[in-house]
Amino acid sequence: MSMPLAIVFNHIGDSQGGGLQINLSTLAVVRSLGRRGIKIILVTTNKRDGIIGSRYVAGVEFCPYIHEPVELMHGFFNALAERYPGTKVLIPSVDECAWYVGKYYRQLAKNFLIPAPDTYAIGKINNKRFQYETAQSLGIPIPETYFPQDLAEVETLAHSIGNYPYVIKPNVSFEWKLQSAKSGARGKKGIRVDSAQELLNVARAIFLPGTEFMIQEIIGGRDHRLVTFLGFFSADHQLVSWFIRKKIRQCPIDFGYCTMTESCHNPIVLDQFRRLLSAINFYGVAGVEWKLDPATETYKLIEINGRPVNTTGCAIAAGVDLPAMAYFYAIGQPLPPVTDWQDGERWAWLAMDFWAARELAGMGQSSLRIWLKEALSIKADAVFARDDFLLSLRYYTHFIATLITAKFKKLMK
Numbered sequence: 001m002s003m004p005l006a007i008v009f010n011h012i013g014d015s016q017g018g019g020l021q022i023n024l025s026t027l028a029v030v031r032s033l034g035r036r037g038i039k040i041i042l043v044t045t046n047k048r049d050g051i052i053g054s055r056y057v058a059g060v061e062f063c064p065y066i067h068e069p070v071e072l073m074h075g076f077f078n079a080l081a082e083r084y085p086g087t088k089v090l091i092p093s094v095d096e097c098a099w100y101v102g103k104y105y106r107q108l109a110k111n112f113l114i115p116a117p118d119t120y121a122i123g124k125i126n127n128k129r130f131q132y133e134t135a136q137s138l139g140i141p142i143p144e145t146y147f148p149q150d151l152a153e154v155e156t157l158a159h160s161i162g163n164y165p166y167v168i169k170p171n172v173s174f175e176w177k178l179q180s181a182k183s184g185a186r187g188k189k190g191i192r193v194d195s196a197q198e199l200l201n202v203a204r205a206i207f208l209p210g211t212e213f214m215i216q217e218i219i220g221g222r223d224h225r226l227v228t229f230l231g232f233f234s235a236d237h238q239l240v241s242w243f244i245r246k247k248i249r250q251c252p253i254d255f256g257y258c259t260m261t262e263s264c265h266n267p268i269v270l271d272q273f274r275r276l277l278s279a280i281n282f283y284g285v286a287g288v289e290w291k292l293d294p295a296t297e298t299y300k301l302i303e304i305n306g307r308p309v310n311t312t313g314c315a316i317a318a319g320v321d322l323p324a325m326a327y328f329y330a331i332g333q334p335l336p337p338v339t340d341w342q343d344g345e346r347w348a349w350l351a352m353d354f355w356a357a358r359e360l361a362g363m364g365q366s367s368l369r370i371w372l373k374e375a376l377s378i379k380a381d382a383v384f385a386r387d388d389f390l391l392s393l394r395y396y397t398h399f400i401a402t403l404i405t406a407k408f409k410k411l412m413k
Contacts, residue, residue, distance in 0.1 A: 003038045004087035004331050007080070007112065010044040010051065011096040014065055019398060020050035022391075024310040024349065024382050026093040030056050031388060032316055032323035041084065053391045066096040073100060074107070081111035089113045089330045091308075091323065098307040099126055115235075115326035116284040117306045124280040125306040128171050128214060132301065134279055140272050141298040143291075144217040147171065154203040154215075158196040163217050165194045167255060168202055171212035190255035192218065219300060223247045225292040227266055227299065228258075229273040230315050232325040233282045239274050241325050241338045243315035245347075248374075251356035258311050259353035260374065263318045263345040269299050282306070285322045310382070314347030317380035349382035350375055351399040 010026040026042075034040055034056025041059045042051060052060050061080060064072040081088070090112035092098040101108060102122025108114060117125060124130045132142045144163055148154045167190040191206070193199040199215070206213070219225075224246055231242035246264045250256040269290050277286060287309030289302040308323055315322055318341040328335045353375070360366035384392040 003036075004089055004113070005084055006033045006038050006040045006327060007084075007088055007090045008033075008040055008042050009063075009090060009092045009097040009101065010042060010049060011063075011066060011094050012045055012049050014046060019048070020053075020394070021048055022050040022383060022395060023094055025308040025312055027051050027054070027383065028310075028312040028316060029091055029093050029308055029323040030054050031385065032312075032321055033327055035387070036324060038327065043080070050391065050395065053394060055388050055390065066100060070100075070104075074104070077108060077111070087113065087331065089115065089327050091326065092116055093308055095305070095307065098122060102126070102306070113330040115330040117280075117282055117286075121280050121282050122306055125282075125304050126172055127212070128169070128303060129212075131304050135276055135301045138275050138279055140276055141293070141296070141300045143219055143293075143300050143302075146215045147212070148203075148215065149212075151203060151207055154207075155200060157215065158199045158203075161215075164196075165192055165218045166199065166215050167192050167218050168199075168206070169214055169216055169255075171214055192254060219291045219293045221292065221294045223250055223253070225294070226250075226258075226289060226302070227264070227269055227292070228261075228287055228289045228309065228311065229266075229269050230285070230287045230309065230312065230320070230322060231273060231277070232285050232322050232329070233277055234329060235283050237278055237281050237283065239277070240329070240334075241320055241322065242270065242273070243318060243320040243322070243338075243341060244269060245311060245314050248346075249353055249356045249360070251352045251359070253356055253359050256356070257352065258349070259356045260346065260348040260378070261311050261314055262343075262347070263314065263341055264343050266299075272299060272301075276301070276304070285312070285326050287311070310349075311347060313380055313382055314345070317347055318342065318345040346374075346378040347380045347382065348375065348378045350378075351383065351396065354403075 008029050010023055012021045030040055030051055039058045040056055041061060042057045043061050043063050045065055063076045092101045099122060102117050102119055105118040124134060129147050132145055135142050146157055148157055169190045191202050193202050226247040229244050232240050234240050244264055244266050245261045247258050248260040251259045273288050285308045287305045290299040291302055293300050320338045320341055325335055357366050357371035383395045
């Protein structure tokens, strides 16, 4: 008997420059389900999506962009349901998609099984202000954070706060990605400011009416103090399976994407994660990041991601296959829960980790020799996989070509 179709919903940018894009959370979901013999239809925005080249993608459907009129996306999914009759599981794999699926959950649930947060939960998760308010109501520690509504409030705030440095971050991540190219943010996840004047200068450069941002203290300590909890909640909001990993490096090194991480255990973040997501009636796969504050020795909430995160592959490599948990739960054939794993199982995004290690080496905190030793110790890479070789080859060929080009340009200076 064949398994129900999996519709994996991805979203990449519509810029004309650059080559293929690979979203790591989407790739982890596609490989997780594909390796179990599940037929996958990738829904994405354009041909620059590198995951189209995965051997586990059986078909591709191109959807509208999130910033286009929502009626276009509604029409697309109605037509998709007609093209693929029978039972179908819809899995959003990035923020934009989780937002759309959550907001129009009832409408989509008429045609798809959806192991993902509904309208109520996504409303709590989508805006970081609501995340922090929920955490505070539960007595869960959060960083010192402010939510100015306009430049006038920033000007007042800049001279009244004194715990510099701070970071300017988006309230709604995907809206920031869509809008930041039009401002001084230039797509950055966060912008550090070290003084009141710098805060004012940056705010003026990036402020766009209708795009909310927050000002947050920078918690001290290196990347290893960042811990992410990944888990799957059932439709009755019970934590079924989970996994914990601690960050080793990220790129850029201050406010970047995780490039090397390893499995660990942490009962404090387990308790805080369970209470936080239960309080918002969560269903599906989530990743919640915390940082151990050296000043208070408490784990403070950084952010909730209401969908599979980039490092989902680390959990899978350690034996906690969260995308499969969600899929099989949705079709009424739940897999046995997994709540334990071996510590020290390393996952890396080597193509980006190289640049992170290089940046640290320039600061005297690492070396190529150390990086090579660490690279050889990983259990899984974010992109490379023997059973998905052509996609891996295409990706790393581009990476090596980039290195050669960078070296050539340096020699020509």
